[in-house]
Amino acid sequence: MNKEQLHRYISESTGNESNICQIYAIKENGVALDDCWHGFKTLDAMNVNSVTKGVMALLAGIALDKGFIESVDQKVMDFFPDYSVKRGEKTIYDVTIRHLLTMTAPYKGKSEPWKKVCTSQSFTYAILDYLGGRNGITGEFRYATLGIQILAGIIEKATGEKCIDFANNNLFEPLGLPKRIPHGDSSKEDQFDFFMNKNPRKYEWYADPQGTVTAGWELCMSAKDMAVIGSLVLNGGTCNGKRIISEEYLKDMLTPHIKLGERFGFMNYGYLWYKPYNNKDVYAAIGDSGNIIYVNKEENVSVGMTGTFKPRIFDRVDFIEKKVLSVIECTV
Known part of the structure; x- marks a missing residue:
């Protein structure tokens, strides 16, 4: 399949694949593919949903590199001394940044409290x-978009500036x-x-009334933005010879820490x-509606x-590997 065939395939x-708006690929540090659909242009942005989480993982690493965060094993409550813990709650004191990053943090209740959080004055608080609960730290994977919001709060508390x-x-x-x-x-x-x-x-x-961005969703990026971020990961944390994030942290970030179940295609996390x-x-870094940063070393x-x-539509990896990579090979 060549570029024209791919464009027609998606158009028809x-x-x-009918909802794809942009594909942008970088290979050997050069643009290998740049195509758009549905009236979008290369520099247009859109809500990339949970790809936002992948960006937050990078921001946590940068904060760690700069010494604002001691380690990924630092306790979450270290950053919120002004938060009043509920009576009888003990587990919350054991939750670490690593638990947030690996989605193994425990939460009360069976579902995420979207209405309560998204109508509050501070999504983080x-x-x-x-956060916490009677079962303690179990190590169980629990996908929690709202839970990642705590990471934005940690970055703000640690650095003294807004996460954005x-x-x-x-x-x-x-x-x-x-x-x-x-x-806002x-x-x-x-x-x-x-x-x-x-x-x-x-x-x-997107930001809450305090100006704290939504950490698990609703960052707007173009496909080019995402490919450039992917290239940063591909190049071990450097861009144009400048180090943005440490290679040590990136290796840890990409290391499989958990094996996921059928719902997530048995992927590693x-x-x-x-x-x-x-x-x-x-x-x-994967988001709803097929938004994705794909990195193939x-x-x-x-x-x-x-x-x-x-x-x-959740996982575009298969589509990229079956359709897009062959087009890239033809254009390089």
């Missing part, structure tokens, strides 16, 4: 109310990417529109990044892909 698709500013100053702008601005209207209607709207967005990041295969150096390629809201 009525299935899972609202979700802290659900820390991201701009230490990740986006050093990579030559546009500065993000906060999207947190009404129920606006939150729904932010998730469902299929039009290009600004380079923005590092720090908010997936390793789809046991025997291949392929890694991904064996092929030395990074791919960013965006997609408008479409339910039950």
Whole structure:
């Protein structure tokens, strides 16, 4: 398949690929593919959903490198001395940053408290109310989008600046990417529109009424942004000869810490990044609707892909490997 055939394939698709808006690939530090659909242009941004988590893992690493965080085993409650722990709650004192990064932090209740958190004045402090519980630290994987919000609070407490500013100053702008601005209207209607709207967005990041960004979802990026971030991971933490994040942390971030179950395709999980295969150096930050940062160290390629809201599309790894990589080989 060549570039023209891929473009036509996606344009004519009525299935899972029909919502793809952008694909941008970097190979050998050069642009290998740049294509768009549905009226999107290369520099348009959109809500990339849970790919946001992969970016947060990088920000945690940068904060660690700079000494703002002592280690990934530092206790979460070290950063919130002003938080009033609920009477009888003990487990919360044992939760570490590593638990957040590996999705093994324990939470009360069977489901995520979206309404309570997303209508609160501080999303971070609202979700802290659900951290812990009677079962203690079990090591069980529990995918918790709201739980990652605590990581944004930790970065702000540790660095003394807003998470979005820390991201701009230490990740986006050093990579030559546009500065993000906060999207601050947190009404129920606006939150729904932010998730469902299929039009290009600004380079923005959803934020709670305190100006703290949503750490698990609703960062807006282009496929190019994601490919550049993927290239940073591919190159061991450097960009144009400048070190952005330590190679030591990246190795730890990508190391499989947990084996996931059937719901997640039996993939391995590092720090908010997936390793789809046991025997291949392929890694991904994956979001709903097929948004993805795909990194293949064996092929030395990074791919960013965006997609408008479409339910039950989670993993684009197979599509990239069956369709996109062959096109990249033809264009390099």
